[in-house]
Every structure is written in structure tokens, then in C-alpha cells.
Amino acid sequence: MLLGSIEAGGTKFVCAVGNENYQIKDQTTFPTTAPEETLQKTVDYFKQFEVDAIGIASFGPIEVRKTAPNYGFITDTPKEVWSNTDFVGFLTKTIKVPVFFTTDVNGSAFGEYVMSQLSNEDVDSLVYYTIGTGVGGGAIINGKLVGSLGHPEMGHVKVKRHPDDLDFAGVCPFHKDCLEGLVSGPTFEARLNKSGKDVPLTDPVWDIMSYYVAQAVLQVTLILRPDKIVFGGGVTSEKFLEKVRRDFATLLNGYVHVPPLEEYITMPEISNNGSATVGDFALAKRLLRE
């Protein structure tokens, strides 16, 4: 069995083929340019292989409901040239195999879920957040992706403002001070006029950010009671998650049972941003079994 993965990001596309054990056999990366050009490169890549199915983890928003007339499209994305792009249609015109189409964070969530299963962790439900250029979240509940009316938009929840941060307007183009507007990568430039990677963990801004992220963790804990919450994306680091755990413990105040926080709030098990690739392979494989 040969499985395909397309991780379609706003900056770059990562295409890969792998076997049923999720081992990568070949991989390529190219920049995200105009839709036609980028998708043609994707098609040309997969033409070289005889894949049986493909999983796509795409930037969004996207239409994931099979019944929608524009199923398989990237819809009204801020990355304007990509608005209303028939991603799945373009691909399957040439590569005539079953395709599973979902968001980048859903793909990553599924990859982390599958890996937890393989390492015999008792994980049925898992939430994956990315904190990068934007903030997004995906969830697996009882082994299935969440989102009946469309995919979740967990990055855009409202949070309570930190008392030392009331002057900051927030950077979300839609909501200003939603979670994404307060903790995504570009907030470093907006708050401090420098890039996040140049802001040491001792800077108090990280404590402001961990307070917001901890509120998101509290929300999903009370609403979903997942087994595990995984954080990826350029802004995330183990040291930052230590702060998130500390603030979450304060907010939760023992109200409901959760696992030890180092196991509950974690970095991805799959290294090198590989979660979505594994998730795509697994989602493609599942298509063939159904």
C-alpha cells in the first residue's frame, strides 16, 4: 500500500508518500505560490508514484462537508489568491484515487492520535493546537475528527484579558483580541517590535501569553475532557508549555481530574513538524478500509 500526504501550508507545501506503517518513502517541499502553479506541482509530484489514497491537511478555512456544493475548496481565506480554490477537484482530475480533505490542525491531531495509539497510550480523545502565524485547533473524539457543521475554529475563542495587557489591541484581522489575536507569532512584532524568536522566555510577555493559552486549555478541558492536548507551531516550546501548565493549574484549581500536566499538555510526539504527514497517511489508509 502506498499512501500520499499533502500538507498545504500558507508558506509551503510538503508532499510525501509513505507505506501503511506511516514510514516516509519520498518527500518534497515547495513554496506556496499561485494556486494553479502550486497545485500543478503537487499533481506532477504524485504522478511519479502509484498511491492508493491521499490525505490532505490544508490551511483554511476550507469546506470539509461532503454534502456542500463547494466541498474540497479552500474558501474565503485571507490569503486572497487562494480564495475559492477547488483543491480536491484539481487534484482528482488527474490523480484518480480517494482523497481525504481536512485542516492542517485536524491532520496533525490525527497524526498525534495515531502515534499515541501505536505507543499504547490510552488516548481516545485529543486536541491539537498550533501557535504559529495563526492559531488553530483540531480535535479527535472517540477516534473521529470533530466538526459536523465544518471544522473547528478554536483559535478564535474569546479569553479574559491579562491585567498587564489591556492596552494591546490584538492582531486578529477578524476579532482583534481573540486567542489568535493575542498569542500568534505576529503579536511579538505588534507588542515589542521584534520577532518572537528574539524574545527570551524571561520576558513577561510570555507570562501574558501563557495566561491566554491556559484559558483555552481550560475551555477544552471543561467542554471535551480530552485525554491529551498537544501544542505545535513556531511559537510553542517546552519551556513555554511549562508556563502554560503552571497557569492552567491555577485556573483549574483542582476542579476536575486531569492526568499529570506534563502528560496532559505536551509538545508533539512526532518530531520535525511531522504530525500532519502521519495524520494524512492514516486518514488516507482509513479511506481504503471503509
Place this chain on the structure above:
Amino acid sequence: MLLGSIEAGGTKFVCAVGNENYQIKDQTTFPTTAPEETLQKTVDYFKQFEVDAIGIASFGPIEVRKTAPNYGFITDTPKEVWSNTDFVGFLTKTIKVPVFFTTDVNGSAFGEYVMSQLSNEDVDSLVYYTIGTGVGGGAIINGKLVGSLGHPEMGHVKVKRHPDDLDFAGVCPFHKDCLEGLVSGPTFEARLNKSGKDVPLTDPVWDIMSYYVAQAVLQVTLILRPDKIVFGGGVTSEKFLEKVRRDFATLLNGYVHVPPLEEYITMPEISNNGSATVGDFALAKRLLRE
């Protein structure tokens, strides 16, 4: 097939037997007194019938994880005499049939889900809130109950305070101004010194409350993207939900697609607080099929 339902509330128990079409064949109600006495009455009731399985929708918190040593218990409830009561154990000592044990709101959520299915609505995912003496929420995602680490505690999420309500401390015994602390029935006594049923819908307190409930609806909308959100409990009314819809529309501001709000945010389809009974029957029936 004869199915049993136990709706175990803090004030009263409703026991019923029904057939596989969820038609009630017999029903009884008695007050919730001491655990031994109340559970003995429950057992005596079911001794009269030959039920094949029983669904229990209980007040909580309860232990729903099959692997937990105290599975089937009501755990550390504020209703103190009931703390650490082995509900399922007491019942199955005498009534030796399969039992499905879940929360009151999960039972109601499942009842509403099943009814939507029967009326051919396209509902895979549904959230049910009760706003009564307390506030609780349960969810069905892809046809299954949510809650891997335990049942949700959706009533205790944090919300942003309404500018006209900043002086109100909130009544939640655990968190003061969580959702329950701001919108449960007893908040009427705490804010206005009278009972909720004596406060006309024109009183501005209802607009304060709808603002909070709308925030909860926004949170689950962004996190779960359910097909439908149902509200029950003594505080809820169609007129109140009109206010909730209005405030939710303002908060959502068109950000994600949702159905027409009169279909999305609704009163229960099953009348007379019967959602949990139908849910219990359906959960019991599902046990027999597995």
C-alpha cells in the same frame, strides 16, 4: 424489548419503563432522600418489570470511566449525603441487567439526538445545556457521548463579565462567577432577592444572562461545530432563547457558518422534560446491540 430509565435528579427520581420505540409504558416519580432509601425504591420499582437493560442519567459529578475503581459512583457531590454512593453497584446487586451510566445532561443530549435522527434531521453532533438549579452541558459528537477523562463540566466555563453586572459576585460554590455562577436559577435570588419565575422577561437581568449564555454558545460553536444546541431547565424559555440568539449573532458576527438560529439554538424537541428518559432508553437499547 423492555427498557428502563432512571433520571436521578437532586430533587426527584423519575423511573420509567418503555419499549424499543421509546414509548413509555410505566413511570413513577419520588423525592430524592437518603441514598439507601431512594435507591431501594428504585430497585423495588424495577423488580416489577422484566427490563432487558437500564439507562441512568444522574446528577453529578459521577464516575463514568469503566476502568475507574469507583465506576458507577456519584462522587464528591455538593449534595453531601450522596457523596461516594455506589449507584450502579446498588442497582445491579438485585437487577442483573446491563446498565448504562451517564450524567443527566448526557442523557438528555442523547435523547434529543435520537429524536432528531427519528425526525430525519441531519444531526450528528448536538450539545444539550440545562439551566436550572445548576448549569450543565453534555455533547454528542458523531453519534457518541463526549468525555474521555470523565464527563464534561460545561457549566463551569469562564465568561466575560457584562459591564452592567460587575458588582455581582456570582453564586458558584467552586468558582463564583463561572457560567453557572452567573446564570443558574439561584442567581435571581442572589441578584434581585426574588425567584426567577417572578422576574419578567423585560427585566434587564435577562439581557445580562443572555450575554453570558451566548458566550457559552460561541465557545462550543468554535470548538465543536455542532449541528444543534438545545437548552432545557427551569430557567430556559423560548423568549429567553430569543435573547440568546440575538446576543450570539452579535458575538459571532458571521465568522463561521451556522444554521438559521431558530434551528441552531432551540428548546428540546421532546416535551415535558422527557429528553433524558428517551436518552436513557436509547442508551440502554444500544447496550443490547453491542
